[in-house]
Amino acid sequence: MAEYHALPDRAPYPPNQPPIPYGAQPQPYYQPQQQYYGQQQQPQQQYYGAPPPAPAYVPPTYESAPNNTINPETGLPAKFNPKPKWNDLWALGLFLIQLAAFVVLSYFAISKVVQSRKGGNAGGIGGLDGLFAKSGLVTMALGLILGAVISVFYLLLTQAFPRQVIKTTFALSILLYLGFAAYCLYRRWWIPGIITLIFGLLYAWMWWAWKSRIPFATVMLATITAVSKSYPATFVVSLAGLFVQLVYSIYFAVTLAGVYQMYYGTDNMTLLRVLTVVCYFSFFFTSQVITNIVHVTISGVFATYYYMAGSPQGMSSSPTIASLKRACTTSLGSICFGSLIIAVIQTLRTIANMFRGDSDGIMAFVACLIDCLLACIQGIAEFINKYAFCEVAIYGKPFIPAAKDTWRIIQDRGIELIINDNLIGTVWSMGALLGSVLTGAACYVYLRFGDPAYFNANTEFVWVLVVLAFLLSMQMIFTVGTVIDSGVATTFVALAEDPAALARTKPELFRKIQETYPEVVQGVSY
Numbered sequence: 001m002a003e004y005h006a007l008p009d010r011a012p013y014p015p016n017q018p019p020i021p022y023g024a025q026p027q028p029y030y031q032p033q034q035q036y037y038g039q040q041q042q043p044q045q046q047y048y049g050a051p052p053p054a055p056a057y058v059p060p061t062y063e064s065a066p067n068n069t070i071n072p073e074t075g076l077p078a079k080f081n082p083k084p085k086w087n088d089l090w091a092l093g094l095f096l097i098q099l100a101a102f103v104v105l106s107y108f109a110i111s112k113v114v115q116s117r118k119g120g121n122a123g124g125i126g127g128l129d130g131l132f133a134k135s136g137l138v139t140m141a142l143g144l145i146l147g148a149v150i151s152v153f154y155l156l157l158t159q160a161f162p163r164q165v166i167k168t169t170f171a172l173s174i175l176l177y178l179g180f181a182a183y184c185l186y187r188r189w190w191i192p193g194i195i196t197l198i199f200g201l202l203y204a205w206m207w208w209a210w211k212s213r214i215p216f217a218t219v220m221l222a223t224i225t226a227v228s229k230s231y232p233a234t235f236v237v238s239l240a241g242l243f244v245q246l247v248y249s250i251y252f253a254v255t256l257a258g259v260y261q262m263y264y265g266t267d268n269m270t271l272l273r274v275l276t277v278v279c280y281f282s283f284f285f286t287s288q289v290i291t292n293i294v295h296v297t298i299s300g301v302f303a304t305y306y307y308m309a310g311s312p313q314g315m316s317s318s319p320t321i322a323s324l325k326r327a328c329t330t331s332l333g334s335i336c337f338g339s340l341i342i343a344v345i346q347t348l349r350t351i352a353n354m355f356r357g358d359s360d361g362i363m364a365f366v367a368c369l370i371d372c373l374l375a376c377i378q379g380i381a382e383f384i385n386k387y388a389f390c391e392v393a394i395y396g397k398p399f400i401p402a403a404k405d406t407w408r409i410i411q412d413r414g415i416e417l418i419i420n421d422n423l424i425g426t427v428w429s430m431g432a433l434l435g436s437v438l439t440g441a442a443c444y445v446y447l448r449f450g451d452p453a454y455f456n457a458n459t460e461f462v463w464v465l466v467v468l469a470f471l472l473s474m475q476m477i478f479t480v481g482t483v484i485d486s487g488v489a490t491t492f493v494a495l496a497e498d499p500a501a502l503a504r505t506k507p508e509l510f511r512k513i514q515e516t517y518p519e520v521v522q523g524v525s526y
Contacts, residue, residue, distance in 0.1 A: 098281070142446060144472050146473055150438065150439070178204075217423040231320060234487075238479045249283075277351060298486040299486050299487075304322075311505050331396065334402065387489055
């Protein structure tokens with residue numbers, strides 16, 4: 001069973017020479033005179049003529065590792081913590097309290113919805129008749145099936161041709177920005193056209209500036225896609241998270257509708273606004289917790305692979321179950337803490353949007369500025385949270401220490417972190433978009449030619465079904481992308497903090513990464 005890892009003061013490295021920079025001449029090599037890692041001292045050799053090439057970084061092995069890196073009682077790396085503690089319990093308590101309050105509120109709200117429907121005040125179900133007709137159900141099923149097939153195909157494609165996929169998707173994103181900008185300017189939508197054009201030109205510059213970073217992103221993408229295929233339970237966890245999120249979203253929507261039916265048009269409009277904000281806060285908080293449980297679970301699996309695959313102990317029989325257990329127990333408080341931060345920002349944005357919709361002139365403008373500022377803060381917080389939860393998954397830290405260590409990684413490896421995140425993120429964003437377009441087109445063709453009677457009788461609702469199939473397919477592809485994204489983020493964090501662990505357990509992979517990212521032999525200092 002995989003365990004947590006406690007951070008070392010600094011990753012141990014052997015005294016061999018660092019990797020030779022590209023284009024540099026090798027320096028003369030002499031056998032070390034002192035003893036390292038338990039090796040027998042060898043007499044110094046003298047070389048005549050040209051010295052042999054300097055060796056690359058020689059990874060330590062478990063048999064030759066320093067005493068302070070291996071626990072003599074367990075035989076595992078000393079970084080493993082066999083007894084993780086429960087962290088940030090106050091955040092877990094707050095989460096449970098708000099969830100209980102929302103459940104109580106939903107009882108009265110849903111009861112109001114049921115009473116209204118029994119009294120005939122809710123009207124007909126309108127388009128739902130078309131949704132639950134045979135063709136509507138087939139269209140939704142087609143969206144899910146095609147999304148799953150495209151996800152598997154795209155996963156195999158990225159593993160087989162990672163470099164080409166990265167280049168193609170990034171180029172397509174540039175063309176998409178520039179094409180949409182040209183369309184907006186043609187229609188004289190000046191503001192969105194100019195903004196999109198700026199983003200397109202920025203992405204074009206990033207392509208030119210980041211070309212040298214593509215080899216490292218290629219190795220990471222190929223490695224993570226290959227590992228993910230070995231642990232399909234990670235995709236099951238991601239799909240389960242998607243299903244729970246979907247069910248909870250429907251539950252929230254019905255509850256919010258019931259709250260409006262209870263108080264809209266009465267003298268308690270202030271109470272309605274307060275309860276609306278409470279509902280949105282609970283929805284954001286719970287949704288974030290669900291999403292981050294999935295992220296921490298998947299990150300734990302990849303962290304286990306990073307440290308244990310190739311070690312004398314090897315991988316446990318069920319790393320996904322063990323990681324899910326930790327995410328739902330000892331790490332759940334830390335997950336709630338990080339999720340609370342994002343939920344508060346999202347709730348403030350909702351309040352700002354309420355003021356923007358109810359106000360005119362200067363107040364609407366101020367609310368728009370506040371929403372824009374909060375959106376920027378949310379983006380930064382989500383980026384930090386993503387890697388902080390990797391720290392939580394790997395080492396079992398409380399959230400604050402995990403966020404601090406994440407900030408140190410950003411300070412030390414910020415450019416590589418952002419570039420790698422953007423390159424691989426673009427792969428799955430463009431893949432989801434293209435796959436969803438294909439799914440939507442296939443569903444339209446099915447409705448148009450497979451059931452022309454339904455198509456002609458429900459012309460307007462056909463587009464609702466096509467959009468729904470588009471969204472379902474996109475969610476399916478993003479579900480697979482979530483596994484890859486979590487795996488890449490976790491591997492980057494572990495690699496930045498303890499590259500020697502990868503060098504010991506998977507030297508061939510370490511060599512590939514070292515060739516594309518020479519700085520990897522120096523871990524982040526704490």
